[in-house]
Amino acid sequence: MGSGERKRGAGLLGVLVLSVFAVAVAAAAAAEATADRGVKGLQTPRRRNAYASMMYMGTPRDYEFYVATRVLIRSLSRLGVDADLVVIASFDVPRHWVRALEQEDGARVVRVENLNNPYKDQANFNRRFKLTLNKLYAWNLVDYDRVVMLDSDNLFLQKTDELFQCGQFCAVFINPCIFHTGLFVLQPSKKVFDDMIHELTIGRENKDGADQGFIGSYFPDLLDSPMFHPPINGTKLDGQYRLPLGYQMDASYYYLRLRWSVPCGPNSVITFPGAPWLKPWYWWSWPVLPLGIQWHEQRRQTLGYGAEVPMVLIQSVIYLGIILVTRLARPNISKLCYRRSDKSTSLIQFGLKVVAIWSILAAYTVPFFLIPRTVHPLLGWALYFLGTFAICSTAVNTFLLPLVPVLVPGIGIFGSLLVMAFPWYQDGVMRALAVFAYAFCCAPIAWTSLTKVMACLQVSLEREQFLPKLGDSPPPSGFNKLY
Numbered sequence: 001m002g003s004g005e006r007k008r009g010a011g012l013l014g015v016l017v018l019s020v021f022a023v024a025v026a027a028a029a030a031a032e033a034t035a036d037r038g039v040k041g042l043q044t045p046r047r048r049n050a051y052a053s054m055m056y057m058g059t060p061r062d063y064e065f066y067v068a069t070r071v072l073i074r075s076l077s078r079l080g081v082d083a084d085l086v087v088i089a090s091f092d093v094p095r096h097w098v099r100a101l102e103q104e105d106g107a108r109v110v111r112v113e114n115l116n117n118p119y120k121d122q123a124n125f126n127r128r129f130k131l132t133l134n135k136l137y138a139w140n141l142v143d144y145d146r147v148v149m150l151d152s153d154n155l156f157l158q159k160t161d162e163l164f165q166c167g168q169f170c171a172v173f174i175n176p177c178i179f180h181t182g183l184f185v186l187q188p189s190k191k192v193f194d195d196m197i198h199e200l201t202i203g204r205e206n207k208d209g210a211d212q213g214f215i216g217s218y219f220p221d222l223l224d225s226p227m228f229h230p231p232i233n234g235t236k237l238d239g240q241y242r243l244p245l246g247y248q249m250d251a252s253y254y255y256l257r258l259r260w261s262v263p264c265g266p267n268s269v270i271t272f273p274g275a276p277w278l279k280p281w282y283w284w285s286w287p288v289l290p291l292g293i294q295w296h297e298q299r300r301q302t303l304g305y306g307a308e309v310p311m312v313l314i315q316s317v318i319y320l321g322i323i324l325v326t327r328l329a330r331p332n333i334s335k336l337c338y339r340r341s342d343k344s345t346s347l348i349q350f351g352l353k354v355v356a357i358w359s360i361l362a363a364y365t366v367p368f369f370l371i372p373r374t375v376h377p378l379l380g381w382a383l384y385f386l387g388t389f390a391i392c393s394t395a396v397n398t399f400l401l402p403l404v405p406v407l408v409p410g411i412g413i414f415g416s417l418l419v420m421a422f423p424w425y426q427d428g429v430m431r432a433l434a435v436f437a438y439a440f441c442c443a444p445i446a447w448t449s450l451t452k453v454m455a456c457l458q459v460s461l462e463r464e465q466f467l468p469k470l471g472d473s474p475p476p477s478g479f480n481k482l483y
Helices: 003-015 020-033 062-078 095-104 132-140 161-165 190-202 211-218 251-257 292-301 309-328 330-337 345-370 377-399 403-421 428-462
Strands: 049-055 084-090 108-112 146-150 154-156 169-172 180-186 240-243 269-271
Touching: 049 062, 049 132, 062 084, 062 095, 062 154, 062 292, 084 095, 084 132, 095 108, 108 132, 132 146, 132 180, 132 190, 132 211, 146 161, 154 292, 180 211, 180 240, 180 269, 190 211, 251 269, 251 428, 292 377, 309 377, 345 377, 345 403, 345 428, 377 403, 403 428
Parallel strands: 049 084, 049 146, 084 108, 169 240
Antiparallel strands: 146 180, 154 269, 169 180
């Protein structure tokens, strides 16, 4: 890596420990500073070409893709592309989302009916791709000479207006035999669109039941087409062309080498075609995915985080309140459990152990699912650790447990983030080995801490003031009341 990349990585490593309020204030300021950028271009006359993306409803991640689409549109506008920015949105997309795209982001929104997916009953069909055939509406944008159709998980490193010089259909083969439909160039045609709809009705072969399989089947000869090289004189080409890999760089290539070295074509666009829960806009994407921070940097510079900051602040106040209340109530909070009972003491002890263990497990899982998914990674991780500490403090003060052993899993998670964020790995293999070695070294510490927590819990349960021992003399008449 170059010295500049190492400095940036070292900076990221240092800012991981910023407090939740400092990051929240910075995010709010960024949101306010960039709020007016999206309105540019609303009065711009219609251009000859367009960058297009699509939105539809019906998945658990509709809001996340809405945010991703807005960041994509604004990042293209920020690059100064000479093209219209179009969003093909189904009629069930909320009207206030459409208004935000049009009035704040400067996009042209084209409303469409969802295309029925005739492949939804085939054996290998993935339900999350049910409405991806709406992408075919790109061929119906006949107001434009060329359209670059995009998925919302594309990260642009530079503008790619030379793509509008490509032919009737152009795409990238990130798989040796199958081109990817996360980015492709097309010449809109009502005739082609109508023919595609006809092919849907008669059931053209589609290996995956989604847009990828259908478009791949519709253009089966692209693999034998020539490589696209933009003419110097700016003229548009005819026919089909393969796009160089640099126009659709699979992020997994980067994770293997931790640098880009694509020999063919400009390194212009990064795509994230992996698991849906590892998309770059999720706060846990960094440092698990090194490129996640680059996507969030684009969002910080364009859309900002104003939508998520209020929820972050509310959760922060609640967590701080939990920490304060449980600390002040420590002398009395455990007495809620210390009633005289006619049941077996061992049964009560077992039940209390289960409650204690589950409360600790909840401390490391519940905050993860409460944090808004699309906040900045630094803000998300800070809020996660704050929530974990708050819930752990409840278990510690209720069951009189030692604080440090209970917090060992959180300390281990924090350490793993530092290991993954270390900026000087030679390649992704060394990074993976470092994470594995760290986990191997931490395993004995985690086991020792678990043993200590269980031992201390047993001691607390057997204390006379915590639970009366069997065989003791009957307590006074007021014992049945809470202390």
